[in-house]
Amino acid sequence: LTGSAVANPNPSNFDREYLVPVIIGAVTPQTINMDLDTGSSDLWVFSNSTPGAQATGHVVYQPNTCNASTCAKLLPGETWSIQYSDMSSSSGIVYSDLVTIGGAAVSSQAVEAAQIVSSSFTTDTANSGLLGMAFSSLNTCRPQQQLTWFDNIKASLAAEVWTANLQKGAAGTYNFGYIDSTAYNSNITYTPVSTLRGFWEFTFSGYQLGSSSFVTTDMAAIADTGTTLLLLPSAVVESYWAQVPSAHLEPSLGAYIYPCSATPPNFTFGIGSYRGVVPGSYLAYGPVSSQWCYGGIQSQGSSPFSVFGDVLLKAQFVVFDVGNLRIGYAAK
Numbered sequence: 662l663t664g665s666a667v668a669n670p671n672p673s674n675f676d677r678e679y680l681v682p683v684i685i686g687a688v689t690p691q692t693i694n695m696d697l698d699t700g701s702s703d704l705w706v707f708s709n710s711t712p713g714a715q716a717t718g719h720v721v722y723q724p725n726t727c728n729a730s731t732c733a734k735l736l737p738g739e740t741w742s743i744q745y746s747d748m749s750s751s752s753g754i755v756y757s758d759l760v761t762i763g764g765a766a767v768s769s770q771a772v773e774a775a776q777i778v779s780s781s782f783t784t785d786t787a788n789s790g791l792l793g794m795a796f797s798s799l800n801t802c803r804p805q806q807q808l809t810w811f812d813n814i815k816a817s818l819a820a821e822v823w824t825a826n827l828q829k830g831a832a833g834t835y836n837f838g839y840i841d842s843t844a845y846n847s848n849i850t851y852t853p854v855s856t857l858r859g860f861w862e863f864t865f866s867g868y869q870l871g872s873s874s875f876v877t878t879d880m881a882a883i884a885d886t887g888t889t890l891l892l893l894p895s896a897v898v899e900s901y902w903a904q905v906p907s908a909h910l911e912p913s914l915g916a917y918i919y920p921c922s923a924t925p926p927n928f929t930f931g932i933g934s935y936r937g938v939v940p941g942s943y944l945a946y947g948p949v950s951s952q953w954c955y956g957g958i959q960s961q962g963s964s965p966f967s968v969f970g971d972v973l974l975k976a977q978f979v980v981f982d983v984g985n986l987r988i989g990y991a992a993k
């Protein structure tokens with residue numbers, strides 16, 4: 662078994678997130694566009710349990726709890742509640758239902774129906790749920806923790822692996838169970854993943870800012886498709902933006918902005934001896950005014966790891982190798 666699904670950048674703004682059409686339900690299937698998120702492990706959707714004012718503009722999951730084996734089933738007493746690093750949150754109840762992604766189906770997947778969503782979810786009307794693809798240890802369902810879609814399907818797949826091939830301003834692909842050797846043009850460099858924090862956490866071997874020399878230093882990072890930007894230690898971020906005249910940390914935004922007339926420098930990361938290049942044009946996130954643009958590299962703050970978000974991931978072919986607990990990067 663294998664699967665392949667399209668990854669559509671959020672239509673309105675600057676590749677803020679990538680949405681995947683997910684088919685939920687057997688008796689009355691619904692296609693729900695969801696943000697595949699390697700930084701979390703809950704599969705949750707806007708639903709008929711979400712207050713109307715919070716669900717306006719969203720497709721909502723309507724579980725068909727009919728009386729056959731293929732119907733949705735409420736999991737009695739199960740609830741979930743999650744808060745993300747951007748302080749957004751959601752919570753609700755849990756059903757079991759058929760969930761198909763790119764032709765690969767899980768018959769009894771925990772589908773977490775939202776009863777409450779925070780405002781930034783409500784306003785993001787292109788996104789009707791999150792599809793957690795981190796490790797199941799982070800799943801918030803209680804009292805019985807639930808498995809991610811990938812954990813449920815992995816034994817049926819040709820290989821316990823999936824890949825992300827995101828694109829700048831264009832549709833990309835998530836493939837499940839196989840590696841498409843036509844999708845990249847360098848060898849894939851793998852490095853071990855630590856699951857101790859439940860994320861796709863790994864060590865990268867250093868970085869290069871623009872045309873400066875490569876700084877060799879082991880650093881921790883997570884690969885997070887659910888984070889838009891590239892988050893690095895504040896000292897590195899300061900050095901990066903120092904290369905752009907007039908770029909500065911804007912106190913009112915808590916973020917670096919730079920003159921839209923400038924193109925930011927490239928960012929290169931190391932995985933062992935592999936060098937992954939993020940073109941400067943990928944690090945231009947979008948305008949905050951007619952003159953000033955929001956940088957694609959920002960500080961990781963007090964986080965103990967950097968966050969390789971979409972602005973970096975879209976420049977690479979990325980292999981999430983669950984079977985071997987490793988992550989792979991290749992140029993494309």
Ligand SMILES: COc1ccc(CN)cc1O
Nearest residue numbers: 696745749781782887888
């Ligand atoms: C408000 O939108 C989101 C909040 C948090 C995540 C997960 N990092 C994904 C989102 O699309």
